[in-house]
Amino acid sequence: MIASRPAAVRHKPRALCEERAEPGGARGPGQRVRIEQLERRFARLGLRLRAPGIDDVPAIEAFLATRFSSPALEMVTAYDLYRFVRFGHPLLLEDGAGRIVASLLECTYGDAESTSYCVSLAVAEELAGRRLGADLVTHSALAASLRGCGAQRAVLAPHNHASLVTFINLCGHSVEAVYPRLAGFGAARLAIARPLDGDPLVDERIDRERLRGFVEGGEAGVDYALIPAHEPQRLCQLYESTPFQVVAFLAPERHAEDAWFVAVPPPPEES
Numbered sequence: 537m538i539a540s541r542p543a544a545v546r547h548k549p550r551a552l553c554e555e556r557a558e559p560g561g562a563r564g565p566g567q568r569v570r571i572e573q574l575e576r577r578f579a580r581l582g583l584r585l586r587a588p589g590i591d592d593v594p595a596i597e598a599f600l601a602t603r604f605s606s607p608a609l610e611m612v613t614a615y616d617l618y619r620f621v622r623f624g625h626p627l628l629l630e631d632g633a634g635r636i637v638a639s640l641l642e643c644t645y646g647d648a649e650s651t652s653y654c655v656s657l658a659v660a661e662e663l664a665g666r667r668l669g670a671d672l673v674t675h676s677a678l679a680a681s682l683r684g685c686g687a688q689r690a691v692l693a694p695h696n697h698a699s700l701v702t703f704i705n706l707c708g709h710s711v712e713a714v715y716p717r718l719a720g721f722g723a724a725r726l727a728i729a730r731p732l733d734g735d736p737l738v739d740e741r742i743d744r745e746r747l748r749g750f751v752e753g754g755e756a757g758v759d760y761a762l763i764p765a766h767e768p769q770r771l772c773q774l775y776e777s778t779p780f781q782v783v784a785f786l787a788p789e790r791h792a793e794d795a796w797f798v799a800v801p802p803p804p805e806e807s
């Protein structure tokens with residue numbers, strides 16, 4: 537069962553996003569400058585970014601086993617790893633000793649938007665707190681946009697707060713579909729998407745203060761809807777009965793119980 541409507545990949549309301557100075561220029565040069573900035577940041581942290589080959593698969597498997605547990609770990613099979621490494625644009629970060637400390641697997645598909653699909657984002661526990669996951673996803677988005685992809689997509693678990701903050705708040709994804717019980721997963725999953733059509737690509741990163749002001753100054757049910765994060769079935773109901781989409785994840789404090797999905801109506805031209 538799918539609780540969703542097909543919809544164009546939406547941009548977020550600018551009123552909720554950080555004002556960021558993006559390198560100017562046309563699509564190509566702007567994107568390349570930002571890729572270089574990210575790579576300099578990795579280098580400053582003593583990390584090397586590289587694309588893995590087939591021989592790296594055992595080390596990737598071993599690294600993923602440190603960051604995922606069953607059954608999520610078994611969902612990425614040897615066939616998948618071969619496919620992502622051989623045909624996709626996967627990224628690894630290695631430390632000075634050549635140990636894998638972060639991964640992002642990717643494959644690009646031939647759908648209408650040439651979707652760049654991400655899986656197995658992981659960052660070593662000892663490097664947490666640096667937003668390295670968001671940097672890897674953004675690097676991949678910039679490169680995908682340069683290849684002509686129109687959207688970056690992934691599937692997330694509604695209880696994985698670190699990945700929700702990383703993709704939805706820091707990288708500009710919105711929830712385009714909610715599956716109450718996604719086949720094969722046996723549990724609720726969120727399909728997320730980020731448009732890659734900007735020229736230059738603008739990060740639609742949520743500004744927490746603006747988000748608070750928006751919620752405090754708006755009208756519930758009209759300007760926004762707040763759905764408790766621990767009640768994904770209410771998210772399904774929202775997607776079944778309204779055109780609202782989740783554009784932000786409000787997690788006031790780490791490990792806090794009171795985390796919320798923030799959904800907004802479509803922009804006027806779509807409604």
Ligand SMILES: CC(C)(COP(=O)(O)OP(=O)(O)OC[C@H]1O[C@@H](n2cnc3c(N)ncnc32)[C@H](O)[C@@H]1OP(=O)(O)O)[C@@H](O)C(=O)NCCC(=O)NCCS
Pocket residue numbers: 603604656657658659660663664665666667668669670691692693696697698699701702787789790791792
């Ligand atoms: C998801 C993951 C890659 C993020 O790694 P990272 O970039 O090092 O994450 P950070 O520690 O920098 O945290 C990123 C953001 O999430 C927030 N965050 C992290 N854990 C959180 C939690 N439990 N609740 C709420 N927010 C959380 C952080 O505060 C940070 O936001 P901020 O910089 O605005 O404060 C990492 O947690 C991971 O490897 N998880 C295990 C594998 C996994 O579940 N991958 C996702 C599959 S889609």
